[in-house]
Every structure is written in structure tokens, then in C-alpha cells.
Amino acid sequence: SCVSNSPAPSNESSDAQNAPAAAGANAEEGKKVTIGLSVPAADHGFMAAMTDLAVETAKDYPDVELKVSEGTNDVSVQISQVETMINDKVDAIVLLPFDGAALTKVAQKAMDAGIPVINVDREFSTAQSSRVTVLGDNYGVGVSAGDFICAELGDKKDAKIGEIPGIDSLPLTQERSEGFKDALAKCGLEVSNRVPAEFTVESGERAASNLLQAAPHLDAIWNHDDDQGVGVLAAIKAADRSEFFMVGNGGSANMMREIQSGDSVVKATTVYPAYQAADGVRMARLVAQERSLEDLLDIEIPRKVVLYAAVVTKDNVEKYLPTAFES
Amino acid sequence: MSHDEVNSGTDEQITLLEMRGIEKRFPGIIALQQVSFGVKAGEVHCLLGQNGAGKSTLIKVLAGVHQPNDGEILLDGRQIRFSSPDDAIKAGIGTMYQELDLVESLTVAQNIFLGHEKSRGGFSSHKAEQVEAAKLLGRLGHQEISPSMEVGELSAAGQQIVSMARALSREVRLIIMDEPSAVLDSEEVRNLFETVRALTASGVAVIYISHRLEEIRVIGDRITVLKDGRAVASNLEVSQTSNGELITHMTGRTISNVFPPVVSLLDGTPDILQVEELVIAPGQEPLSFNVRAGEVLGLAGLVGSGRSEILAAIYGSTKPVSGVVRVEGKKLRPGSAVAAVKAGMGLCPEERKSQALLLDDTLISNFTLASIGRYGTAGFTSGKNEYQVSMEQIGKLELRPADPTREARTLSGGNQQKIVLGRWLSHGCKVLLLDEPTRGVDVGARSEIYQLISELSRAGIAIIVVSSELEEVLGLSHQVLVVSENRIVHRGMAAELSEHQILDLVMEGTTL
Amino acid sequence: MSFATSSHARSTVHNRPRRSVLKWLLDAGLRRNMGLIFALILLCVVGGLTAGERFADVNNMMTILRLAAVTGVVSIGATFVITIAGIDLSVGAILALAAVWATTLSGQMFAESTSWIFLPITAMAIGAAAGLVNGILIAYGKVVSFITTLAMMAAARGLAEIISDKKTQLISVDGFLQAIGGDLFGIPTIVLIFVLVAIGGWVLLNRTTFGRRTFAIGGNAEAARLAGIKVERHTMIVYALAGLCAGIGAFMLMARTTTGSATHGTGLELDVIAAVVIGGTLLTGGRGSIFGTVLGVLIFSTLTNIFALNNLSLSVQLVAKGAIIVIAVLIQRQLAIRQSRT
Amino acid sequence: MSFATSSHARSTVHNRPRRSVLKWLLDAGLRRNMGLIFALILLCVVGGLTAGERFADVNNMMTILRLAAVTGVVSIGATFVITIAGIDLSVGAILALAAVWATTLSGQMFAESTSWIFLPITAMAIGAAAGLVNGILIAYGKVVSFITTLAMMAAARGLAEIISDKKTQLISVDGFLQAIGGDLFGIPTIVLIFVLVAIGGWVLLNRTTFGRRTFAIGGNAEAARLAGIKVERHTMIVYALAGLCAGIGAFMLMARTTTGSATHGTGLELDVIAAVVIGGTLLTGGRGSIFGTVLGVLIFSTLTNIFALNNLSLSVQLVAKGAIIVIAVLIQRQLAIRQSRT
Ligand SMILES: Nc1ncnc2c1ncn2[C@@H]1O[C@H](COP(=O)(O)OP(=O)(O)OP(=O)(O)O)[C@@H](O)[C@H]1O
Ligand SMILES: Nc1ncnc2c1ncn2[C@@H]1O[C@H](COP(=O)(O)OP(=O)(O)OP(=O)(O)O)[C@@H](O)[C@H]1O
């Protein structure tokens, strides 16, 4: 299937997919570094998985001491956590901000204090405020999902399409919806029903129940998050509906198993990598140790890494399943 | 009276309950010190003492509400400990507390059976309770109180009856009554005494607390007097003790409980308060009357006759249907207590706890509540001034304990009443509405309040007094309005009326 | 002489022949909740007008009920807590803890090898136990309920995360999913559970000694104590009850979502309190209405449903929700005043 | 005549020469908050032990204070509301609305072409206006505060989302960022604002007639009314004041984050109520302590800081937070009891 990436700035690179078992020279033990990690509250499965993977990753490196702050959706608290890390003179900060723009100032302060900041998942409002930015391709996943649906529905012009986004006030949700809309437009389709959830199983079930009720007939559903997707599937089962197919996003293991089974409404999911923060930690380690990515000629760590939003379907699910996270 | 015959054999009566060397300390105060006290089956044992003497505390120890710091309680000669009210209730002790202990949001029947609900397998038997409650209320002569009515809708007197019914709803061997008559009128008190006699006749012991000595004469057998937390006289026989003696025991001095002479009003004294065609509730007769500077107007009537409602309408705490109230000729905005206070009116409401006091606040705050704006400059308060004014009032009213930083809650009932008076005295007003000003107030303080009213009258303040004690209304007022069923059935000079006449007028009014 | 001069008409109502007592009570229940019923009907009219058959459909009604069920059950427990003038902020977190505990692997394996009934029982036991801890701290530790349950809210959520390792636990016990997640007589089982719990709650609150004492403690705890009621013990039980309801909600949500997750019940506490309070239970205690609570829950879930059917944005929904809450309460008040006049 | 046989020692304290009245009041303030001070010191000791100099550092102290500042300012307003036995669930949403409104493009353009002071003034005006709406509904509409502010919480948040189109608004008014976001005399401006608001709040509550009326209304609204206090108007003003504080919090957060966003202040209401209640203000009204509130806010922000300095798992932090809240309150109570005994 056809996958498009977001318009690429010059200093952007793509990360290879099967990363975790990197055994190259980068794994060699270096100078001992302390890395601070601050993340939003683990109030949804994906966020929890992302945080956990980061913490796990740090444990793999004996030269890394990771300091994790209480997960919070209060930007004020998160700012203070970063301030604490600055006071604490950590060697690098991995920051997954609740709101990128709101954390920009304090990230800048850290950079000014000589502490490299690795910005993960939700982008700051100025590029200078981070040393490295690791992002999922939010616009890209929207486009991928849209393209997939276009391809499946082909010439069905009056197709009804449902969308279940996550928390609507997050920029990443808006980017995803943007990409989805743009891709659908290319084949003359548009979203006919949209009910936002909150990234949790429970909210997914609630949103899907109402969505299914609102649309007596559907051809496709795009659900923004595989964790809430479990709830969405439960609602679909309860409503006993199967006239449509569903595309997910996130790439959780159980969604991939659904795809693998073949008899599920889930036909595809886009990989929105949960290991972004883990990659952020690795990157922070290298930056702090003043090392480079061994596989690149560049002797510096790249400025921006936009992770590839692969589309997982029945055809390639075997390849992705082993590295998928259990939500 | 048959009453005397029933109690003729006092000596053979066995001691039902005994308290020995009871000691109770509250933070910063010793409420009871080495108090010993005993009640015999079938007797009415009266507990006397000034406000704050420790009467309520003593009976609360007995009812298991307070745990004594020292001392022992013996029931039938056996030592017993009440660690909760439940224990005391189980031992057969029923209590009517001074501060009404009813749940206003529950019905009469539900209140009566609270704690021992009639039920089958945990399911409440609504019907059985209604029937039983109606029976109990009937026994007390109050069939008209519906068992399914919410208690909050009842007047204080009605609530007192419910409290009584509740105490009777269990098997009791001892009933404690803490100032039950404070909210009752004379007719009601007679009713109450009938019940008490029936109880004692069946061998139930009664502990009776009241500040009205004449009641003690009628109903009491023996008396114990408390003063400053000590029993200063125990087991006095009522028949052999004079009032003077009792007062001396209580106060340490002699007080003649007579009303100060009514201040004579000069002709041409201006009207300060004018009530014109005031209609309180739809369909009621309009009320009109004036009160002159220095005049004391008494409102006499039975409990529930609507006197409090008249005061409330004048004051603006409830909005009248129509009519005008003027103070010094100036018309007040109807239904606005703010306007009334601004125009120089003050009200001491009958329910001091719920309507007047900041229970958890200091005496200072309570005194200065109405006039807080005055004790400082530009909105800032001055603790010094407030403290001084409060100390003055404490002195004037002989409030005890004389500590203005104490919380109002920790004062005894009578002293709480004085705080409310003190609020308006320190505020200063032209018209003072007093609703049951001596409710729960001891003999000493009572005569002080009479004195105060007289002084205020001399100072040219117009006063309206509502009291359920006819003697008080007659003794204090220049003019009396007799109220019955929300109507004024008679106006006359106090000097020309007697208690009997008023009662007759009231009865006539009722039958009409 | 009369102490209750007020209303003769009123007292005659109460003195009616006995067999109409039940009828009178129903009347009273309906009358007292007139405003809410009115608001709900209004909402349904709006729903019918804007979404036509899609709203008035039986399936849609079931959807509304299914979505109301979990909040509803938890709200029944909360009605008791609020009636005794308490508050419980921890119900959402307790629900998560119960759900997670019941769905851990060992729990599921045990349930699979014995009976699926083990899952709901675990959830209820955990819920009740957490509620009991609240109750003990509040009743005997004398820590105010707001603080205690705020602390429990943090602690239970944290514990749920630790136990689940923040992973969503898929439920593989088919018996459970079929029994609780399925239908019974054509009605979703969880809706039936909601109905049962509501009826049970109504009976308990209005027809038993326990309920009577609950009202008494809320109305005047001191008076209740003086009447010999064991206020502490009762308070403790009420919080345990609220925890139990959260546990029931937990297994219902488990069936609905086929998962147990530490994120279950996020923000539930406010929804619950809102439903109870809209339903006419006073936060100051002493008055509580199960029927009102049920109406409150239905109003909120109908509202969400109508917004979803009309494809409206969440932001507009929020503003409308705010407005509707206030309007519902104002109508309720107006009707109450008019009623008390007549 | 001596009736209070025991309390000679006590009353002599109060009969001391007048100039020590102030001193006595301070003593009382300290004494009443002994438990909180104790808890805070204990936390600091733990911080010092676990994080050493990193905790005891001046910079770190400033971090704690900066974190406390926004919640602190909003909590001061909430202390008044809770003292009159009300509750305000809408402060977080009002903060968001005020922040978003002030930072919309037109607002910023206007501020840039005139003066940056326009931003904080807008925020405060919007906050106060929203609070006033609460106040009017509560005082004159007689809708209970919980419901009113719950509705406002939804409506203000929704409105903020609509105005901002859910986009975070970047602040480009440099004057504002420098003035409020910067330092003054080496201390962060927002900390200074917090200190000023706290002192202002303390004076208002404890030294003015307004404060006295606030206590009176909370203690017994009926008594206050009968004493001629304009209870409705006062209530309305108190809610407006809480809104104003949320508005102040809004521009402080704007400076701290350099943004205005509809997600600002999410969940703030619970933090605020928790701080106020931990600080000894009774939810039942009549008692309120600004000093206690400040301590409550500091305790929570110190806790967050210590967690950030130490490397605890996120979930363990939640559990520990719950436990610490309960322990702090239990200590407070124990000390209070012991004190009243002596
Ligand atoms: N809970 C309490 N805390 C502190 N002091 C108290 C408490 N209860 C009573 N006191 C004090 O104990 C003393 C005795 O009070 P008590 O209520 O027993 O008086 P009383 O004789 O019943 O007076 P009254 O005739 O006015 O009702 C008073 O000084 C009162 O202030
Ligand atoms: N808020 C109320 N709700 C219902 N009934 C009331 C209310 N206030 C007063 N009443 C009724 O109105 C009647 C008149 O009461 P009011 O208090 O004016 O009488 P009163 O002559 O002052 O008698 P009391 O000695 O009981 O104060 C009472 O029987 C009472 O039941």
C-alpha cells in the first residue's frame, strides 16, 4: 500500500523499524550520565506503554541513570519538573510535553543552561528549544489511514466514514485528523461521523457505541489509537455490526493479532511507535556522551527524527508483531 | 393533689441510680467537680443551678454523651459505664436534651423511633410506626401533630413534644428532662406535668431541670443545686425549702425576682415604630399598631399563635404580603432585614442556635456581628476596640466564663442567650424585638435582663417582647397585644390585665 | 391548640386510608422529581427532533442505557455517601483497582479453571475492601471524607497501575463475557444489573432501618448519635457500600470493554457526583433520592448520545452541558416552589 | 465572682496589655497550623535526606515556590469560597478561559500596540466576570454552588476550546513575558505575586469587615442575615473574587508557559480544594485560614519536587501521595487534640 511521509525538512531522517536490539558500537558503555524524563500522566494505555518502554530502555544501559518525574497533565507541574532537573544539573532531559508550546520556554531555559533537551512526540513551538526532536508522524498516520481507506473503497463515492479521534485538544490529534481529511479528499471522500474519545478503552467503547448509533451504515472507521481500539471493538461486537472495516493506529500487539486473524473488522493499523520516548532516552544518552549514531556518517546526532508510520496489514503483520507493544 | 399521695412513701423508695464523685473537664474549664447525685424510683428530682453551673453536663455524663474524667455511676447499686448514648438508652435511661436533638429532615414518626426503628427483618414497618407514634402523641395530648410531618416544619414547642414522645417510646426507668418547659407555654407545661405524674406513678424516676422555680414547687420532690460545677446542696425536700433559700444556694446572694417598675411614659412621646396594615400571610387580618419611644409592647399568646411570625414580618426576615413598617416615620423596604438593621432595629430571635449564633466563632465575633463595620476604619477591623466592647458586654451581662475569645458553642444555653442580647446592646438600636428573651436563662440573669429592658426603655428605645410566660409579658410591658391564631384578639394596658384574663382571651380566640 | 398550624390540607393527605400509601409515595417520588423528569422529556423531544428515528430507536435506547449503566451503579452507592453528607472522590480509582485486580492473569486463570463468577466476586470484594479503608479512616480516623477519598483516589490509581504494569488486561474468560457482556431477555445484562442495583438501593434507602439511619446521620449526626445509633459503624459501612458499587461497576465495565485497565473510570467521580446532586440529593446531607440519581445519570447519558447523533463538537457539547445543568436545576426549583404553594 | 473555675491561666492571657494582642494572634495562627508546619518540616527533612543539597538549594526552593504560585493564588480565592461553605469547581476552567481570551490574536495585537498590561487586565476581568456569573446564580438564583460551578466548569472549558479552536496560543508580547515571566529583585515575579495575593487575602479575611462577614456567613448564614448583613451580595462578591484569583492565576500561567491554552488548569480545581482543605478550612464553612492554605499548597508542591528529585516509579509516587495526604491530616489532628488538652 501507498504510504506518504510528511513534507520532509532537510535535516530530517527516518528511523529504521526494528530498532530495539541494536548491538552496534552505540551499545558500548560510555561516560556515566544522568537523564531526566518527564511525561504526561499515564492516563491512557499508549502513554503508559511509551513511558514504560523508556524506563525499560534506560535499564539496559549501565551508564545511564534515569530520573522519572510523576506523570502529569498539569503544564505548571511539568515545567517545575524540568526546572528541578535544571537545578539538578542532569546531563540531558527527555521531555514528552503535555503541551509542546507551553513547555517550550522551560526547554529553552534548559538548553541555555547547557542541558540538551530531547523533545518527544509533541513538538515545541521553536526548533531551537531542543537538541533533538523525536516525533511520530502524526500527519503521516492520518494520511496513511486515509490512503488505505481510499484504496479499499476504491470508487465508492458515497461511502460513509467514521472517525474516532483521541483527545481532541491535543495538537497531535488535530494533525492526525488533518492528514486523514486531506488523504480522503484525494479520492473524493469525507468523514461523515466523528466522535472523539480520550485514548482509554472505556472512552473508546463509549464513543464507538454512540458513533455506531449515529451512523446506521458505515463503510470504514478510522480509530486514532489502538488502546482505545480495544473498547471500540467491544462496542462493535456489542452492536453486532460488521458491514465496515476498521483501521487503527498505534500498532499494539493485540490489534495486530486481530489483523492476523483475518476475520476481524480490523483490516489495518498504522504504526505510531510507542518507543519514541525510549528512542529519546537512547538519543539523550548519546548526546550527553557526545557520541554519534554509528550507522550515520554524520558525527552528530540528527536534529529531528520523524519516525516512519508504517501501515500494518494482513500481508505484513508477521514482520511487525514481534516488536509491537502489549497495551 | 394526688401527686403528693403518690410520693408519700419517699423513705421506702429505693435508690435507682447514683452518681458518685463525678468529675468532668473540658479544655480550659472544669465543668463538674466531685458531684454526687442520686435518684430514687418514682421521684422527680430537680436539678437547679445558674447558667453554666453544669446541669446539662451532668446529665450528659449520665446519658453516655460525655465520659467523666473521674467518678462512678451505679445503677441498682451496681457500677456501670456508659461509653455511648446507646449504652445509657439500653440501661433504660431516656433523655430529652436541652438542645433539641431531632433530625429535622425526618418525619415525626421516624424521629420518635430513631435508633429503635420498628422493622421486620431490617425492613422498616412504616405503618406500625405511624400508628404507634400517633398513639404516643395522643397520650401527650397532641393528636394534631401528624406522624408523617417533617419535624423541621414544627415549631420549637411541637418539637419538644416529639422529643418527649421519643423518650416515652422506649421502656424507660429514668427520664431526664433538660429544660423541657423553656419553649412551652403554661398550658403546655400543665400537660407536661400530667405526663410526668403518670410516669412517676408507674415507678419511673425523673430528673427535671428548669430555671422556673414555681415549676419545681409544683412537680418536684427533691432538689439538688449545682454551682460552678459542684453540688452545693443535695437532696433538699421541695416542701421544706423556700425559694429564697434555693436562690441563695444557686447564686450565693439573695435576689428578689421582681420586675423593675415600668418606666412611665410622658404624654407626647413620639411613635418610633409604626406598623400599618401589615398582612403576614395571604388571607390574614392586617395588623396595625405603634410603639412609642421607651414603650415596651408585649405580645402574649399561646405557643404557635403566630407571635414570632409577626416579629419576623416587622423585621423583614420574612416578606409580608402587604403593609408598611416605619421607623421614626421612615418607611422600610419590606422583606429586608438589612434595611431594618440600618434603620435601627434589632431582633433577638427565638432559636438562638440556628438563627443568631456563630457557634464556632468567638464571643467577640458574635457580639460585633451586626455592627462590625463600626470597629475600625476604612473596612479594616480593630481587634482592640472589639475586645473592649466585648469585655464591657460580658461585664454588663455577667456572662460566664468571662472570656471573649471562647467559642460560643462551649457556653451554656443561658449564657448563649445573653450573647445575642449583648450583640444588640453593643450595636445600639431604636427598636428592639425580643423573642423569648429569657428562654433558658437562670434566675439571676433573668432579673438582670428585666433590669436591662427597663434601662433600655428609660433610654427611649421601643421594645417588643414576646414571651410564653404571661407573668413576664405583664410585668415588663406597658401595653399588651394578645395574639391568637395569627390575629390580635385584644389590646390593653398591662396594668389592666391579669394572667387569667389573657388566658380566657386566648381561649376565646381559639374557639372562634 | 396546634403546633402544626400550617396546612390542614396537607395533613389530610397523610391521613388517607392505608392502602393508598404506596400510591402516595410514588406520587411523591414523581412529584419531587418533576423537574428532572421534565428535563429528561425535553431532552428526548430535542433528540427526536434532531435525530429522528436514529434517536427514538430501541437500539439507541439500549445504547443510552448501556452507557448509563456503569455510572449509574456507582452513583447509587455515591447517593448513600452524599446522603450522609460525605463525598467520595475515589470511586473511579477504586473501579480501576477492582477491574485490574480481577483481570490479572492469575485471577483469570483461576476463574477459567473454576467459574467465571470468580471475576465479579473479586471485583466486588476489592471494591468493598477499598471502600472499607475509606470508611475506617473517615469514621474512626475522623479524617474528612474529601481528603480521605482524595488520597484513596491517588493511591488506588497508583496501585492499579502497579498491579497491571499499566497494561490493558484482555479478558479471556468467555463465560464471563457471555454472561455479563451479553443480553438477557433481549436486554443487555449490564442494564439489568443497573436496574437491580437501583431497585436494591431504593429499597435499602427508603424501606429499611439502614436507610432510615442513613438519612438520620446525614440530617443531624449528633442527634443520631444521641438516639443511640452507632454513627461510626454506619458511616464505615456506607463507604464500604460505595466501594462495593464501584466494584460492581468495575466488572460491568470489564464486560463492556472486555478489558481491565488502570485507566478505567478516569474522571468518573465528578460524573457520579454531578448525577447524584442533579438528582436532588443534598451535599449537606439528610436528603437523598435514588430515583433522582437514576434520572440524573440518564439525563447526562442522553445528552452525550444526542450530541453524538448530531455530530456536534465536544466543545459545543461542554458549553451546552453547562447551560443545561443550570437550566435543569432552575426548572426543578421553580416547580418545587410552585408545588409548595399549591 | 468566678464561674470558670479552671481557666484563670487562660483568661489572664487575654487580659494582657493590648499591644500583645497581635502577638497572641500570630501565636494562635502558628499554633493552629502546627500540624501542617510539622508536616512541611518533615517533608523538608525527607527531601534533604533523600536529595541532599539538590533539595536544600536556593534554586530548588524557587522552583518549589514557582510551582506553588499559580495553584496558590487560585487557592487563596477558593479559601474565601470554602469559608462561606461554598465550593468552586470551575476555577481551572475559568483560568483556561481567561488565558485563552487574553491571548487571542486580537488581544495580543492590541496589547502590543498599547501596553502589555492589557493582557493581565483582560485575564483578570474575564476571570472576575465568570466568577460573577457563578456568584449571581448561586446568591440570587439559589442554585447550589456545586452545581453552578460544575456547569461553569463545563461551559468555560468549552468556550475556551471554541475561542482558541483548541490551538495553543503563543504569546508574542515581549513586555508581558519579561515583566511577569521574569525575576524581580532576584525572585521570580510570579512568586512575588503569590506572596502579595496571599498577604492581601490574609488581610482581607482576618483584618477587614469583609473578612468578618465572610466568616459569619459561613458560620451561620441565617444569623448573618438577621444581623443585617447582605448575604446575597457578599456571596456574589466572594465568587467573583475567586474568579478574579483564577484570572490572576491565568496570566501567571501564561507567563510561565508563554502560551494560552484551553487545556490550562485541567484538574486544578481538585488540587486547589485539596490545598484549602488540608490547610484547615472547613468544607462546612465558618472557618478558614489563608496561612493554612499557603502551607497546604507548599506541602503539595514540595511533595512533587521531592518526587521529581528522587527516582520513584510513577505509580509508586501516586500511592505515596495518597498515604502522605492521610498521614499529614492525621498528624494535624493529633497535634490539635494534644494542644486542646493542655
Ligand atoms: N463541649 C464543651 N466544651 C467546652 N466547655 C463546655 C462544653 N460543654 C459545656 N461546657 C462548659 O461547661 C460548663 C457547664 O455547662 P452546662 O451546659 O452544663 O451548664 P448548664 O448548667 O446546663 O447551664 P444552662 O442553664 O445555661 O443550660 C459551662 O461553663 C460550659 O461553658
Ligand atoms: N418555616 C415554617 N414552616 C412551616 N410552618 C411554620 C414555619 N414557621 C412557622 N410555622 C408555623 O407557624 C405557626 C406560628 O409560629 P410562630 O413561631 O410565629 O408562633 P409563636 O406564637 O411565636 O409560637 P412559639 O412559641 O412556638 O414561637 C407555628 O405553628 C409553626 O408551626
Ligand SMILES: [Mg+2]
Ligand atoms: Mg443546660
Ligand SMILES: [Mg+2]
Ligand atoms: Mg415564637
